[in-house]
Amino acid sequence: MTDTNESNDTPRDPDEELHDPRTGDEGRFEDQPLRERIAANPRPAAIWVAGLTLLVALQFGAIANFVVNTIPWSLLFGILPSIPGAGSVSAAGQWFADLPALLTRETIPNEGYYVPGEGWQGTFLGLSPAIAWAIRVVLVYAYSFAFLAWVWYAYVLFRRHYRYADWTPRDDIVGRLRTHRWGQFGIVVVLAFLVLALFAPALATAPVEQNIEDPYSHTIEYYDAELGEVTETTVGDANRDSASRGSSSNVGPMTYDEYDRFHPIGTLPSGGDLFTFMAFGARISLLIGLLSLAISGIAAATLALFGAYYKGKLDLSFVVASDSVQAMPRLLLLVLLSVVLADTWLGGLYSGAIVLALIFGATGWPALWRAVRGPALQVSEKEWIDAARSYGQAPTVTMRRHMLPYILGYLLIYASMTLGGIIVGVAGLSFLGLGVDSPTPEWGRAIDAGQDYVTTSSWHISLIPGIFIVLVVTAFNALGDGIRDAIDPQSDVGGDSDDATDEAAAGGTGA
């Protein structure tokens, strides 16, 4: 039950936690913990938990695998002396990680070969690789959206059965998003992007280590028509024959190569599968984006709160600091920092993604801070801040309880809009050969690789990744617009300067 407790608790309005002395006297509205409310009416919660268990069970192996193998535990705990019993823990984790999951490439394999007269070998139900892959993609997206719908249903149940208040301001925010088509477009595309990143191993047409990172250490089987038998070859050799290099050789979108491998959006000049490249590239873009936003968001919120609470000299010093960072052209600063830091130990972490995230975080806080400084200053003028101060509440508590909730929404809006800019910026750096090291996939490098083939039959290499970026960036902007209109419906007709900050935030790095 603790599980539901947590997930149901999130949509609660912070104001509810405050005791209202009037209602408290009557006793009826005395703050009963959510656990007791659920105990009084367990049926909806039980149904929900059953559904969640089912959904998790379908993918349990993959989730465990993600927890055990994708998160760099050795990196996180490597500094500490070895913990006794760590070996057995990791063995148990590995056992969980090896449990079968429904939506993996092993359950629905799409890699196989065609033998004349016998049909497809090694693929799911003997279907063609294209169809097997398409089934997997549809299932993954259906599963993800079902999961999200179920999480949403938790909120609906909470609202219907367990919440005291019939109405909270948050209901209006949700209601406004319901009719905001543009914002919904943003949400759908952003979710599709997140699923692409999260489920990259299952969505990709081939495993990334096999196809892109280390093709010469892996082999595949194919039917050699000349020999008339099934032959084995290294992926590297196969890739060499399925490279997209303009008129001399080309494997375009929605085609098979000579080794019966299906390429939904064609191949790279190296012969690797472009879709696999994009799926894993989405991962690294998202990681850099979220990490850098976390860094700059925390910095921006902290500075905005302290600056707004203490005002005066402190605020002025923040203005000078942020102006100084912003006085350097952002993209040039990024170029400089990524070159300078490339050879340090930081630059080696996760193919340089960590250092990029740090760089984007360190150069991105002024824009975010500027966006939330206004709202923070406005809140700090309210009488309840004065009241809290005269009541003797500690400044940090006042900031956290009475100021932070008001700027969080704005932070979210600008974070969403900035994320698109960061994705473009990372791609731009990779395009210049600075960002993420080869062979780790990154979208900008695909565009760079296809640069010479734009007007040839291999047009897909540059064009399709670019369209992906445009779509994702537009979606993040749309999401930001949607959140803004939902949180603050007046903002659209409000101040002009707000708009200018919006546009500047969305413009990003100028890449």
Add this chain to the structure above:
Amino acid sequence: MSRLGYLLRRLLLAIPVVVFGTSLTFLIIRMGPIDPAAAIVGSPDTPSAQQQYERTREQLGLTKPLWEQYVDFMTDLLTFNLGQSWVLSPGTNTYDLILTYAPRTLWLGFWSILIAILFGIPLGFYAGLNPNTRIDYFVSFGGIVWRAMPNFWLAIILLALFAQSQQYFFGFDWSNFVVQSPVTGAYEFSDITTRDGFIREFKRVLPAALVLGSASMGNEMRIGRTAVLETINSNYVETAKAKGLSAKKIVWKHVFRNALIPLVPVITSEAFLLIGGAVLVEVVFGINGLGYLFFQAVINGDLPLVASLMYVFIIVLVGVNILQDLLYTIIDPRVGLEEGGA
């Protein structure tokens, strides 16, 4: 506060910004693992190379304590003693380098600002005057997508389209249109005053300027549209209508003038995008302008040049910022002179 006082205050506030920004540059360059001396003479393997390495360290002042290096660094830059390039083109004065490279970037920047203004603002205003029509949707959506395109990607695509224009535009040959001009490469200003020379250079700058101005154009469309919508619904426009002013006069005299105000910061902030974003566009189009120079200096470890260029950029951007605030107070006197720091 008078306008002069305001200007003085802004200038005063700009000093710590410049000093702090330059110090940050020093920090990044000196704290990083790049050894400027090794970048210049190569790694010291042989004794003679070692000697040369030591000599270069001496010349660069790297043997002094760090705080002294910092003081030297700051005094040199703040007195506009920008030094010279060490790796990229050894011995050349930074001023000479900037004078050689800057005109190309300025030419590119000028046209990208102008094209963005000439297309973006009219389109945005038109959309604002005819809200919720098909053209409005087209402009709004186009602006959003146009802005979301990564510059370097757009540059590649446009470069390909212009270079092979016969293939895509029904036989229209861009390279030989009016005057013959290559699509990529550095600009040639020797005969810019002649008609043919001007057209040639304009043709050459057009694709790059479209790319570099793309983000600003999208911004101008969107902000122009909202600004016009806002002014149309304001009370003084209602009043003007009520007293029987012609629609033409209302639009030109009352709506457009006021709608231009929020566009000022957008236009001036283009300077940021232009200086920063020029790197990628210049790399794709093979224009050796300032962005390209900076990029080359960075990857070749020409740190003295990097620092000087960064200092120049900081000065320019801070200057543009001050100019923007001043323009704002002139165009819109309602803007408070006190809230200048923000």
